[in-house]
Amino acid sequence: MTASTSLVRATLAASLCLLPLQSGLAKEAKESRPGVYRGYSEERFSEWQKTSQYVAMSDGVKLAVDIYRPAVDGRAVDEKFPVVWIHTPYRRAYTDAKGNLVNPLEQLNLMPLLDHGYVLAAVDTRGRGASFGARRGFQDRTEARDAYEMTEWFASQPWSTGAIGVAGCSYLGGTTWHAATVMSPHLKAIAPGCTDFDKYGFVSRGGTTAQFNTRPENPGQDYGQGVVPVASDTDGKLAAAAIAEHVKGTPMAELWAGMRYRDDVSPQLGVPFWRESSVATYAKEIERSGVGIFIWGNWLDEGSFEATLAYNNLSNPRKLWMGEWGHCIVGDFPMATEMLRFFDHFLKKIDNGWQREPPIYYRTINAPAGQEWSSTDRWPLANARNKTLHLAGGASPGIAGQLTTKRIGSAVANDKFVVNYDPKCSEKVDLYFLMWPCVVDKHGLSYATPPLTSDTHIAGHPVADLWISADQNDVDLFVYLEDITPSGDVSIVTHGRLRASHRGEQRPPYRDFMGLPYHRGERGDAQPLVPGTPARMRLDLLPTSTIVKAGHRLRLTVAGSDPRQRSRNVKFDPPPTISIHSDREHASQLMLPIVGEFSEEVRGE
Structure with a gap:
């Protein structure tokens, strides 16, 4: 030695x-x-x-x-x-x-x-x-x-x-x-x-194989x-x-790319490899x-x-x-x-x-x-309670709409953006093996709360319940819950992703799926969008236990691509236009598991 x-x-x-x-x-x-x-x-x-x-x-x-x-x-x-x-x-x-x-x-x-x-x-x-x-x-x-x-x-x-x-x-x-x-x-x-x-729920979470597993x-x-x-x-x-x-x-990337759906047979191996692995x-x-x-x-x-x-x-x-x-x-x-x-x-x-x-x-x-x-002795926590925040509309790329406990839906309200397939990280990072997403500003649409008046403990699995439409029959959604400091610094609390055609919900094959929406992702489950027609997409974000400090704001950002997407077969051509609906009939919202109280009111008001 x-x-x-x-x-x-x-x-x-x-x-x-x-x-x-x-x-x-x-x-x-x-x-x-x-x-x-x-x-x-x-x-x-x-x-x-x-x-x-x-x-x-x-x-x-x-x-x-x-x-x-x-x-x-x-x-x-x-x-x-x-x-x-x-x-x-x-x-x-x-x-x-x-x-x-x-x-x-x-x-x-x-x-x-x-x-x-x-x-x-x-x-x-x-x-x-x-x-x-x-x-x-x-x-x-x-x-x-x-x-x-x-x-x-x-x-x-x-x-x-x-x-x-x-x-x-x-x-x-x-x-x-x-x-x-x-x-x-x-x-x-x-x-x-x-x-x-x-394996499928990890590598192709939400039907989108867009992570480190696509690396050469x-x-x-x-x-x-x-x-x-x-x-x-x-x-x-x-x-x-x-x-x-x-x-x-x-090769790993080719193996995953050859099986878009959970029940697909691998062209390389001749077996339903998601199940085997x-x-x-x-x-x-x-x-x-x-x-x-x-x-x-x-x-x-x-x-x-x-x-x-x-x-x-x-x-x-x-x-x-x-x-x-x-x-x-x-x-x-x-x-x-x-x-x-x-x-x-x-x-x-x-x-x-x-x-x-x-x-x-x-x-x-x-x-x-x-x-x-x-x-x-249990997860999710027994004392966590869901708080519903509504996407109030008025968002455009670079301008945040409202994320609020008060529903402010008009008769017709939807915000639009065109998917950018070349998003840039705000900080310098190595995309070869990036296991956590980077912050991308002015990418997609964002909705933010007013500054919080007290520390807020998010503990569990947030769920984004969105109504979207598009000008194509399929799109990918990447959703980020972000913490914004009073000085404007942004960090990602948690995130999730879901391909629109995988939005169908099936009975989980588990004893305990923690009350979350389950998207099986088999070929027969696919539901293409009808262009221009709103469709509901519920996706769970990764679990967390995070305290967002008083004076900070929470922001929900919805995009159609992620800098970590290397596999170009996930591109839709031409880049689709995605609308997020927040009208009286289609209420897009975010469910946050909160321990304790949540207050979005601005100090002094």
């Missing part, structure tokens, strides 16, 4: 809130709660030993594996430990452009587990990194079966207790879920972060350039041979597996709805953690501590109170200092 590694591990250990025991002093008092863990788990080790090798799957394809074991004086300890592993398509270890070695286990806050008596492992998925084969499809059943075989392989090793956990975020969160769908007998716990539960393949990240070969591959020839096989895999398809298998589940995510991330959906539709011992940050970011929260608490409970059977705590722990954006975190 190098000096730089020692420094990293010292920093991570500090985040664990675990005080070293001093000779002659009594053991510290036990304490276990989110982010805090003392007195339950002994920090026995300060070194680790890494090995790497290939492991052959039942069909002969070899996967590259890195294994980290606790060590003393440079040698791996001859004991059995629980194993926590990750299944990554982004290289289990690689050298970045500056020549630095990147270890995804460190990025995922897992390395401190070694100090507490765990074995860690990282596996390149089939067709990625230094593993052989070609990826048939994004998180297909082949990848899930590989996860089964790797889990059982780890359980059979002489240094393993047979208690296995899987963790990961983003794509790795998905591989974590899929590892549980195949019911490996030795898999006891999973920790999926910032990922999806319903990246030669480094996706095919394996820069990956560290396994130890026996001293000249890198095996890794090079593996990478040569990767280009035969199914969706974790929700295998919910009963996950429940039968009995694995403990720690679901974590963030409000400012595309996967926020999927985290709440998964939590509400599984019966396993489980928790939901929601932070206020972006994709796979944990901010100042000591996630290493939480991973240790979770895996200690399920892999070491330590009674640290994990299951006796409230199952949901979430952070509120803009909360007063010291009041950011809250616990609850």
Whole structure:
């Protein structure tokens, strides 16, 4: 272990809130709660030993594996430990452009587990990194079966207790879920972060495939350039041979683009792939597996709805953690501590109170200092009440209409805009992998409240209930709920999207869809617009827990495109004209889940 590694591990250990025991002093008092863990788990080790090798799957394809074991004086300890592993398509270890070695286990806050008596492992998925084969499809059943075989392989090793956990975020969160769908007998716990539960509902939310999933393949990240070969591959020839096989895999963007509807058969794979790749398809298998589940995510991330959906539709011992940050970011929260608490409970059977705590722990954006975190036993919150705000009309591109609790509909009122397919972000951002939309001013139509007279807590899933018409038989709607400061700065609180032809509502296939409109998105559900005729579109925005400060205004912006749309097949030609109706017969409105009071009246009036 190098000096730089020692420094990293010292920093991570500090985040664990675990005080070293001093000779002659009594053991510290036990304490276990989110982010805090003392007195339950002994920090026995300060070194680790890494090995790497290939492991052959039942069909002969070899996967590259890195294994980290606790060590003393440079040698791996001859004991059995629980194993926590990750299944990554982004290289289990690689050298970045500056020549630095990147270890995804460190990025995922897992390395401190070694100090507490765990074995860690990282596996390149089939067709990625230094593993052989070609990826048939994004998180297909082949990848899930590989996860089964790797889990059982780890359980059979002489240094393993047979208690296995899987963790990961983003794509790795998905591989974590899929590892549980195949019911490996030795898999006891999973920790999926910032990922999806319903694949179609995530990638093609509202029928619009317009997110990061449309990005082109990246030669480094996706095919394996820069990956560290396994130890026996001293000249890198095996890794090079593996990478040569990767280009035969199914390109992600083309895969999604070939299936516009949920029940479409993939032209590349010849199967209804949305169903195959969706974790929700295998919910009963996950429940039968009995694995403990720690679901974590963030409000400012595309996967926020999927985290709440998964939590509400599984019966396993489980928790939901929601932070206020972006994709796979944990901010100042000591996630290493939480991973240790979770895996200690399920892999070491330590009674640290994990299951006796409230199952949901979430952070509120803009909360007063010291009041950011809250616990609850259900989501949406039992004390949230819907407040209806009406779009009062009078909007035009660059000029906001009214968003008010008072309905001010005239006999005939509609606002129009022409869709701009080249919207620009107000700030400089990298659109290649943008997981949260950027603010685009003077784009579409906006409706704003007067300054709020008191802090307003929005907690739950806002729903936009809009009446629209267009001069074509289909359009996309992108809806943003924004917070405007007194100085005019704008931030996006939450957002949603829906293609007009997907506006039909069907019965959800879930035990609990949280009372939200469900748009199944099958080919037979399509309802083209009649040009010029108003149609109702109800769409839920991603969940949030955000306090909008007194003096700020809320703004609802409706557009027909988003800067993150790369897939040009979503363009309608010519750009359509969209009307938003707010007359007496067609009341466009916004339902906000509010905890406490809401007041839109201007101070002093």
